[in-house]
Amino acid sequence: EAGVAQSPRYKIIEKRQSVAFWCNPISGHATLYWYQQILGQGPKLLIQFQNNGVVDDSQLPKDRFSAERLKGVDSTLKIQPAKLEDSAVYLCASSLAGAQEQYFGPGTRLTVT
Amino acid sequence: DQQVKQNSPSLSVQEGRISILNCDYTNSMFDYFLWYKKYPAEGPTFLISISSIKDKNEDGRFTVFLNKSAKHLSLHIVPSQPGDSAVYFCAASALDYGQNFVFGPGTRLSVLP
Numbered sequence: 001e002a003g004v005a006q007s008p009r010y011k012i013i014e015k016r017q018s019v020a021f022w023c024n025p026i027s028g029h030a031t032l033y034w035y036q037q038i039l040g041q042g043p044k045l046l047i048q049f050q051n052n053g054v055v056d057d058s059q060l061p062k063d064r065f066s067a068e069r070l071k072g073v074d075s076t077l078k079i080q081p082a083k084l085e086d087s088a089v090y091l092c093a094s095s096l097a098g099a100q101e102q103y104f105g106p107g108t109r110l111t112v113t
Numbered sequence: 114d115q116q117v118k119q120n121s122p123s124l125s126v127q128e129g130r131i132s133i134l135n136c137d138y139t140n141s142m143f144d145y146f147l148w149y150k151k152y153p154a155e156g157p158t159f160l161i162s163i164s165s166i167k168d169k170n171e172d173g174r175f176t177v178f179l180n181k182s183a184k185h186l187s188l189h190i191v192p193s194q195p196g197d198s199a200v201y202f203c204a205a206s207a208l209d210y211g212q213n214f215v216f217g218p219g220t221r222l223s224v225l226p
Binding site: 004033040041042043044045048056091093100101102103104105106107 | 117216
């Protein structure tokens with residue numbers, strides 16, 4: 001069974017630029033999550049999708065972050081414009097509907113200079 | 114406001130001995146807990162879980178203990194193996210309230226041969 005795929009694995013941008021991350025969850029997983037993990041901290045949930053609907057985006061900085069999962073499968077997370085404090089690893093995870101165990105992708109390490 | 118705390122950033126243990134990783138939480142509504150293990154450049158992988166109706170759950174070399182009155186849980190690994198060297202995250206959720214998981218900052222375990 002293929003795991004959660006994410007791309008790119010690494011990205012370096014200057015502040016005020018835009019960036020987008022892509023996630024392909026495990027086939028059949030209805031629930032998709034995006035997390036931000038700042039160095040030395042645990043993952044922090046940014047947004048949760050159930051199929052193509054948003055369940056929880058209470059911690060998403062909506063003035064600069066956006067995410068979509070148009071067909072209920074792949075998802076993209078965008079930051080526009082980026083700030084220095086956005087430097088982090090962005091993790092995508094997926095799970096079966098109603099399941100607690102989440103399967104994480106390898107993450108995208110973003111560095112904003 | 115850290116709702117989930119892992120006060121030991123790192124822990125070193127000799128191969129074959131017991132590793133004990135601790136986690137404390139502040140939110141009394143938390144009713145479900147997970148432990149994840151993370152290797153460098155990979156996403157976290159699920160290890161073991163426990164519901165608040167139990168005080169212990171075992172899976173092979175891994176046992177999680179929950180002390181609800183103290184708002185404390187611990188992960189025991191016995192015997193510890195070099196392959197267990199990783200960062201371990203504790204995560205908690207108030208599932209009955211439909212809340213998502215909150216992760217602790219992690220503890221880096223080094224198992225020395």
